Amino acid sequence: MLLIKNGRVLDPASKTDRELDLLLDGGLVQELRARGEFGSPGAARIFDAAGMIVAPGFIDLHAHLREPGQESSETILTGTRSAARGGFTAVCCMPNTKPVHDNASITRFIVDKAGTVGATRVWPIGAASVGSQGEAIAEIAAMKEAGIVAVSDDGKPIATARLARQVMDYCRSLDLPVIEHSEDVSLAAGAVMREGVTSTRLGLRGMPAAAESVCVSRDVQLAELTGARLHIAHLSAKASLDQVRWAKERGLRVTCEVTPHHFTLTDEDVTYDSRFKMNPPLASREDREALIAGLADGAVDVIATDHAPHEPALKEVEFDRAPFGILGFETAISLTLDELVATGRISLSRMVELFTTGPARVLGIERSLAAGQPADVTVFSTSHPWTYNVNDSPSRSRNSPFDGRTFRGAPMATIVAGNVVYQRQP
Numbered sequence: 001m002l003l004i005k006n007g008r009v010l011d012p013a014s015k016t017d018r019e020l021d022l023l024l025d026g027g028l029v030q031e032l033r034a035r036g037e038f039g040s041p042g043a044a045r046i047f048d049a050a051g052m053i054v055a056p057g058f059i060d061l062h063a064h065l066r067e068p069g070q071e072s073s074e075t076i077l078t079g080t081r082s083a084a085r086g087g088f089t090a091v092c093c094m095p096n097t098k099p100v101h102d103n104a105s106i107t108r109f110i111v112d113k114a115g116t117v118g119a120t121r122v123w124p125i126g127a128a129s130v131g132s133q134g135e136a137i138a139e140i141a142a143m144k145e146a147g148i149v150a151v152s153d154d155g156k157p158i159a160t161a162r163l164a165r166q167v168m169d170y171c172r173s174l175d176l177p178v179i180e181h182s183e184d185v186s187l188a189a190g191a192v193m194r195e196g197v198t199s200t201r202l203g204l205r206g207m208p209a210a211a212e213s214v215c216v217s218r219d220v221q222l223a224e225l226t227g228a229r230l231h232i233a234h235l236s237a238k239a240s241l242d243q244v245r246w247a248k249e250r251g252l253r254v255t256c257e258v259t260p261h262h263f264t265l266t267d268e269d270v271t272y273d274s275r276f277k278m279n280p281p282l283a284s285r286e287d288r289e290a291l292i293a294g295l296a297d298g299a300v301d302v303i304a305t306d307h308a309p310h311e312p313a314l315k316e317v318e319f320d321r322a323p324f325g326i327l328g329f330e331t332a333i334s335l336t337l338d339e340l341v342a343t344g345r346i347s348l349s350r351m352v353e354l355f356t357t358g359p360a361r362v363l364g365i366e367r368s369l370a371a372g373q374p375a376d377v378t379v380f381s382t383s384h385p386w387t388y389n390v391n392d393s394p395s396r397s398r399n400s401p402f403d404g405r406t407f408r409g410a411p412m413a414t415i416v417a418g419n420v421v422y423q424r425q426p
């Protein structure tokens with residue numbers, strides 16, 4: 001039993017925003033009562049959340065845990081510890097492991113390993129095509145049986161419109177979401193950042209925003225053709241968001257996510273430091289502004305980290321040669337508080353939606369603190385001052401452009417199935 005006392009419970013699903021105490025037992029939410037009304041139930045451990053927000057467990061819809069195959073960059077153990085430290089209670093892991101997660105034996109490996117060593121829940125995403133090669137459809141039904149929650153060829157788009165259509169048709173019958181890394185690879189070929197004044201100044205090959213939006217257009221039209229549930233990953237361009245808005249107006253089952261780095265940084269922040277290299281690359285100021293508008297007005301459904309660890313030896317090379325991607329778990333809440341909430345662009349309640357009901361809706365599940373729901377809880381502070389030191393991270397990798405940044409507001413405790421898996425020391 002765990003009693004979370006004195007906090008402000010913020011649960012968008014039940015439209016709750018008030019001071020309540022929360023009793024967890026047997027892995028489930030038991031009851032919410034007015035502050036102090038539980039007294040002191042003898043057997044319960046007490047967590048004092050005075051001055052903190054108590055929210056349903058945050059879900060990260062987009063992460064790379066690198067296991068199996070790239071354990072020198074991350075493992076299910078180290079990645080979920082990092083996720084817990086970032087306030088996440090569940091993490092969806094992308095299938096671009098080595099080998100690619102395109103069959104049920106790898107699904108079972110991930111589910112079993114996560115059940116043994118995972119600090120958080122792990123919900124695997126299976127490949128859409130065999131080896132994510134874009135030629136033949138993967139064993140999606142068998143992977144679903146084994147526990148996948150979505151399919152994606154993330155790292156790249158589903159290679160052809162023909163195969164994307166086939167995958168969407170198939171996933172519609174299985175009621176699984178298709179998550180697309182929308183990118184026209186011919187427009188993006190050889191590029192390492194966004195095309196623009198900065199790429200010219202740095203002498204780095206750039207890709208235009210259209211490298212993303214052209215493919216989003218394809219994917220949205222295929223979602224209309226097939227009736228599939230389509231989720232656009234790490235959307236970075238205004239033109240892409242316009243496509244998603246169009247799809248939503250037509251009533252299509254299309255959703256999208258934005259990463260903290262895309263609403264925080266722009267291509268003007270890029271230097272030759274490979275910690276600013278990710279895909280999609282940091283976009284223009286105008287794009288960033290459009291993303292923030294979409295996060296505020298509901299066009300964007302989810303904040304997801306795209307946590308993409310690369311061991312230092314891989315990432316500490318010339319910008320051109322470095323792999324794409326940065327760490328994301330441990331700075332996501334603080335960046336959102338700093339960049340979106342403290343600036344008045346979104347409310348705290350909207351923030352909680354973007355990390356809870358938003359991703360839950362994409363996955364077709366519920367996420368709330370109602371009695372009987374899983375006892376997954378994220379406790380965070382909007383004022384706790386701290387400095388992110390990447391060397392303190394349980395992650396195996398160090399590739400964050402936010403190392404050394406000072407924040408106001410932080411994850412304070414992460415509770416999975418009623419167990420405190422992370423607690424920030426004051």
Ligand SMILES: [Zn+2]
Pocket residue numbers: 154155156181233234279280
């Ligand atoms: Zn991707």
